[in-house]
Amino acid sequence: MILNKRIKLNVKEKGVLLLEGIGTFLLFQIINIVLIGAIGKSGFVENVKTNLSNLISDKLWILVLTLLVQLILTIMMALTMYHRLELHQVQQILQKSATANLPQPIGVKVNQNLQGIIDNYNLLISNMNRRSKEQEQSEKSKDELISNVSHDIRTPLTSVIGYLGLIESKNYNDLGQILKYTHIAYKKSLEMQNLVNSLFEFANVQHATSRLNMTQFDMAQMLDQLSADFELEANKRGMEIIVNSHPDKIMMKGDTEKLGRVFNNLIMNAFKYGKGATHIWLTAEQKNNEVVVTVANNGPAIPEESVKHVFDRFYRVEDSRSKKTGGTGLGLAIAQSMVKLHGGTIAVTSNKEKTSFISHFPITQ
Template identity: 80%
Template sequence: MGKRIKLNVKEKGVLLFEGIGTFLLFQVINVVLISSIGKNDFLSNLQVNFQIIMSDRIWIIGLILLLNLFLTYLIVISTYHQMELNQIKLVLHKTATDNLTKPVKIKVNSSLQSIIISFNLLISNMDRRAEEQRQSEESKDELISNVSHDIRTPLTSVIGYLGLIESKNYNDLGQILKYTHIAYKKSLEMQNLVNSLFEYANVQHATSRLSMTRFDMAQMLDQLSADFELEANKRGMEILVNSKPEKIIMEGDTEKLGRVFNNLIMNALKYGKGATHIWLTAEKKETEVVVTVANNGKPIPEDSLKHVFDRFYRVEDSRSKKTGGTGLGLAIAQSMVQLHGGTIAVTSNEEKTSFISHFPISES
């Protein structure tokens, strides 16, 4: 809570003088009033025996003194609170000139303490926003660094091979075609990265909107299985779909959700080394739909599991580059799931690697 504000010698003197002076002033007023009462005949007009009253005067005087003390206390406290307020102004001004870096730790009366609490809340919010801004700047710097790194390699190859053609450093048409083919493939890598970046930036944007429709999740998984069947057969894999119940009607942006599971299936095809099966399962529960994309390939190392949704993170750099990965697929999938109010997590062991998505639903 902090220490209570301490008064300086001058302020203590002012309070003492005001307290004594106020009390003495009340006594003077009392004497004048009592003298006036003794000379006035209004009591006789009210048929009150003045002698009886005067015989009990000690009690009257006691009550008057207590009233005087109470009124003096109220006046002194009011002055003390004003002094506290003046000191609060000085403390807040000093804190403000220090760039609002630390909370104010002082204790005052309850009516003024709310000002301190509100001011500290303001400082806390400003610190939090400053930290968020700092993290945002670091994130931007990291993004620029990663993009520059990932574009530099294919761009160097494109410039290099086109440079060989430009300088006529080739033997025949076959060599020219070889150079242009490599440059073309590297250009496609850059295009893939740029497209992924635009998609990631769009889904991260605060104004990103969902086009919600009612659809059958089980039917979506069946369609995805058919779309990837040929690619899976080429890699010696089989895609199996299971849904409980057979129809799962829910609301969502089918285009974005399709991209989520597209990315997860592609991830299983590219990096599920040694896998023979990919399982697409959906289960409707009371408040959510759980969708799992799993494969029985090589497990993800334990120390990599917490990073798989990070931008540009690759479990194995050489393998990712060989397969043309941008390191953004899972980050995009996570962002799209979160746009739907859901969560996505990954588990991996010798038996299965599973990406599990939870989508909240409401009964209509």
């Protein structure tokens, strides 16, 4: 927050301003003397006396007039000098700020004309600092991404190399052991492929030029189709998928492929981490100019300290369980990015009764 403070003149500047005022005053006095003498010789006073003789004397009238003009001109000269001193101080402040490692907005209040320059400078510095922080955060995110990818690829890759190395060195007893080694290497290779595909998808949706193929569709029908697609998997896990829509038909615009990916990720997340859940609810509701879609399950609650991190890249609420289920830690980050591409938002709430991922979408783009 910038606190605007009036520029205060130092002792030297106050002295210069005082001397300027005294000099101006003396100059005006000399001019007054010359003018009075000239007017007296020209007979101007006699003409004025004819019209103003009932009001004031000629000498008093001349004195008042000259003093008034002198006062106005002195004030104007003082303001001009003060503005010059303000400009000098602002130049010094700007020079000092520009040479700093991280320039900061300057909180000074000056005359109206000069204040525009200060405000524009502050806006420029604020934008530069904001972009600098964004770049710093971007670099940090890239480092974290490389670190996380390296860690997640290293583990399955080590297994693949290890088991194939056993086969290469003929360190096996029979064909059954060879098949066992190759099966493990194959599964680990699929894990790496899944991670690479997720990374590619995440990078694509994060790209500034990522486009949406917008079409008109029925959100309620999409949820019905998703329920049918996952019905077999739900039965295997002892779950029931329930679809609710209010109203029964909700027409909106969006990229159906990307939105399908969003809800696929959310439903798969409910399958993987909703251990012990009996129901998954897919709910769509039209509220004014937006559609609210909720994917919920009655599995275990997400720990409170983890709720704010679930959309972070590579974040896992429980590492051991995630590795067992083959999660990459990118599913929810991808879902969030695709929701944002549609101009929407997504949030999560979790308690003992239900964990809900709630998405808000504008009906039209």
